[in-house]
Amino acid sequence: MANGELKQRAILEIQEHGSINALSKSIGVNPGVIYRVMHGGNSPTLRRLWDIPKNQPVPRLIINGCPPELKAEYLAMCVDYDMTRVELLSDMIEVYNDTMENMPY
Numbered sequence: 001m002a003n004g005e006l007k008q009r010a011i012l013e014i015q016e017h018g019s020i021n022a023l024s025k026s027i028g029v030n031p032g033v034i035y036r037v038m039h040g041g042n043s044p045t046l047r048r049l050w051d052i053p054k055n056q057p058v059p060r061l062i063i064n065g066c067p068p069e070l071k072a073e074y075l076a077m078c079v080d081y082d083m084t085r086v087e088l089l090s091d092m093i094e095v096y097n098d099t100m101e102n103m104p105y
Helices: 004-017 020-027 031-038 044-050 068-080 085-101
Strands: none
Touching: 004 020, 004 031, 004 044, 020 031, 031 044, 068 085
């Protein structure tokens, strides 16, 4: 997706305004920047103006209050078992769910 969405937006805006120069005057950006984006280039200025992120947001799991020792132990487990953090967490949740299903209540 890198610059595809930005390029599409530039082409659409040029069509709506009639020309690169008209678009340039309306948004206050050098026409060379618009031309470069129209041909697949990048422009942080246009990304900011049109609210187009460069990359998709990366979801993160943040657990507040986790002591550094616990985090270090978790990371050591990842190394010991040769697993990514996601794989290890997924396996731990699966084990927990299996254990809870088999608990006699």
